[in-house]
Amino acid sequence: MVDKNTRNCNLVKRVVSIIASIIAITIAQIIADKYFDGRMAFTLIIMVIILLILTPVGIAVDKKIEAYFKNKREP
Numbered sequence: 001m002v003d004k005n006t007r008n009c010n011l012v013k014r015v016v017s018i019i020a021s022i023i024a025i026t027i028a029q030i031i032a033d034k035y036f037d038g039r040m041a042f043t044l045i046i047m048v049i050i051l052l053i054l055t056p057v058g059i060a061v062d063k064k065i066e067a068y069f070k071n072k073r074e075p
Contacts, residue, residue: 005069005070005072006069008069009065009066009069012065012069013062013065016058016061016062016065017058020051020054020057020058021051023050023054024047024050024051024054025047027046027047027050028043028044028046028047028050029043031046032046
């Protein structure tokens with residue numbers, strides 16, 4: 001059975017990942033519509049670039065989330 005804090009930690013990490021993906025898709029679509037006439041290939045390329053940029057931020061956020069739940073577990 002998974003600890004409640006571990007489950008909450010994993011849930012928060014998934015939510016952060018989904019939010020980062022939505023941000024990347026939205027920004028990529030806006031840039032592609034404005035500069036590349038909304039072509040899907042450019043949208044995908046821009047989205048991948050944005051996700052690569054957001055990866056270090058995601059890793060840092062994941063570490064902070066893990067530290068928060070680890071501290072919460074220890075009295």
